[in-house]
Amino acid sequence: MSARNTVQRQIIQDALRTLANHPTADEVYDAVHEEHPSVGRATVYRTLGRLADEGEIGRVRINNGADRFDHQSFAHYHVRCTSCGRVDDVMIPLLDNVDEAAEKASGYKITSHSLQFDGICPACQRNEASPA
Amino acid sequence: MSARNTVQRQIIQDALRTLANHPTADEVYDAVHEEHPSVGRATVYRTLGRLADEGEIGRVRINNGADRFDHQSFAHYHVRCTSCGRVDDVMIPLLDNVDEAAEKASGYKITSHSLQFDGICPACQRNEASPA
């Protein structure tokens, strides 16, 4: 039983807070590595994974692409812009009754669900409205 | 505008129908390749992708793992067993109102959503009940 308070752990969690907008592990790595060149990529991946497992941060699994991390840890849904790749929070109430329905329909013991939206973000909507 | 009726295309779609239970592209490849050793892996990936884009088959994006393909093309949700990896259909009504809610909450123009359940399949539930 551990979770040691290493320098890297702090650096990484701070970087995540600073980046704020759902960065990928690699984006966190870039930010961290710029300030602290000695920190390795594997450490960033491992540490983000641990923080997420401990519930310190959130991990957002993106359908196609790389996982993204969220300095906020409470459960909520996300949208991804299919045009620019940006990911944002979707603050709607959690669907707490679907699990039960799915359990009945499938015979599985449901442990969780993940809901991801795809769409066009406000900025890209504007760009599409006024083509090049 | 194409979609040429190649031998491979037929073979691949047939294999998918035969495998039925949400195989990965690689599983389709194995099945196809066994009967038709000349068919390459890239062709299987490309063809499944095209079929899915055309709406001929369904593509199930799995949170962590490889994409899975579904000989059925109508929209429905899926569960993945976190113990054995198996994927099954979840026949509950589609959530047609969440997109609207998400749109209001996020400012995005929502085009689709994907809902994936995680749980333990009936078989694995039994195995857990009677440990080794």
Added chain:
DNA sequence: CTTTTTGCAAACCCTTTGCAAGACA
């Protein structure tokens, strides 16, 4: 004959892993 599709191998992205050295408690 033109255009798409194929097969191959190499490349690609994202992530994990083995291992020895280093840091924490």
Added chain:
DNA sequence: TGTCTTGCAAAGGGTTTGCAAAAAG
């Protein structure tokens, strides 16, 4: 001290791509 964590580089899973040859329309 004993154990967890780091850094590196290599390996891994899944998928895509460049290219020349083959097939479809």
